[in-house]
Amino acid sequence: MKNNRILIAVTVFTLVTLLGIFTSIDYYKYLFSHLDDSFSYRNLNNTVQSIAGLLLLLLDLVLITLYFTSTGLYQDKVYKLLRYLNLMSFFLYMPYLLYVYISTGSYFYKISPTQQLLQVGRLVLNMVCVVLFLRARPQSQPASIDLADYELVTYTSTGHRFVHHLLDMLYLIPVFFFWLDRMPGHYWDNPYLMEVLFLLIYLVYCFVSEAIFRQTLGKIATNSCVTAIGYEPSAGRILLRTLARLIPFDRFSFLFGANWHDKTSNTSVVYIDTWEKVFDDSNPSDTLATQK
Numbered sequence: 697m698k699n700n701r702i703l704i705a706v707t708v709f710t711l712v713t714l715l716g717i718f719t720s721i722d723y724y725k726y727l728f729s730h731l732d733d734s735f736s737y738r739n740l741n742n743t744v745q746s747i748a749g750l751l752l753l754l755l756d757l758v759l760i761t762l763y764f765t766s767t768g769l770y771q772d773k774v775y776k777l778l779r780y781l782n783l784m785s786f787f788l789y790m791p792y793l794l795y796v797y798i799s800t801g802s803y804f805y806k807i808s809p810t811q812q813l814l815q816v817g818r819l820v821l822n823m824v825c826v827v828l829f830l831r832a833r834p835q836s837q838p839a840s841i842d843l844a845d846y847e848l849v850t851y852t853s854t855g856h857r858f859v860h861h862l863l864d865m866l867y868l869i870p871v872f873f874f875w876l877d878r879m880p881g882h883y884w885d886n887p888y889l890m891e892v893l894f895l896l897i898y899l900v901y902c903f904v905s906e907a908i909f910r911q912t913l914g915k916i917a918t919n920s921c922v923t924a925i926g927y928e929p930s931a932g933r934i935l936l937r938t939l940a941r942l943i944p945f946d947r948f949s950f951l952f953g954a955n956w957h958d959k960t961s962n963t964s965v966v967y968i969d970t971w972e973k974v975f976d977d978s979n980p981s982d983t984l985a986t987q988k
Contacts, residue, residue: 702775705828709782710760712821719814742877748870776834780909780916786826787904788871792878838910838921838968840928850970852920857965860914861947867913872897903938907931915965924963937961
């Protein structure tokens with residue numbers, strides 16, 4: 697049943713991707729024909745967004761191909777990455793697109809009726825994809841683990857936590873430029889406002905990723921996940937963990953083993969499936985009585 701849900705989700709997403717390519721052909725023609733334009737700061741920002749979008753599209757096509765041509769655990773891992781990237785894209789980008797559709801009708805007057813129909817159809821299919829992806833969880837989805845129930849576990853190394861930070865920052869750069877380009881003009885001249893904007897995006901990214909997936913993109917790359925100590929990690933506990941990232945220099949606390957947002961929220965980052973019980977939870981006297 698789960699495999700059928702996953703297959704339906706990927707099939708619908710494939711249709712959405714192909715529709716997106718069809719409706720964006722003129723846009724990409726324009727993009728490549730104007731690469732020799734002057735690179736002012738704002739033009740460079742648009743170029744970064746466009747190239748990032750194109751790379752994400754190519755990655756989607758590669759992952760779709762790998763999914764349909766692979767089997768077993770490898771196929772599940774491909775689906776896991778495909779699901780993560782596109783759900784996170786929805787949560788990080790779609791609020792603005794929904795705002796554009798709802799707040800003003802001028803957008804639709806600038807395109808032909810056929811394009812209007814395609815855009816609305818694509819939006820509806822995107823919403824359907826989100827629901828399907830949320831319902832169809834991969835088999836390798838990390839479980840909600842209480843480390844107090846296990847005696848052995850392998851904590852993620854400092855080197856891999858640096859990889860988490862690096863990959864997450866690289867992933868958020870085009871997201872930041874996307875939102876910065878849609879802010880009032882004075883944001884470009886105020887580094888403090890730009891820092892606040894990036895911080896808000898970073899906090900939303902961390903909370904949504906860890907609350908839904910127990911992982912960020914960097915943690916997926918190192919096969920790590922967020923766990924809790926003394927209870928299973930809930931959305932409230934992940935929110936506390938996220939807010940603890942506001943502690944000054946928290947982003948770099950892992951370099952000297954402090955991990956302040958871990959300690960504040962009583963959570964930790966470990967390698968998936970390395971937790972193990974050494975002692976049996978059953979009462980020895982009960983076991984002996986049963987044997988008699």
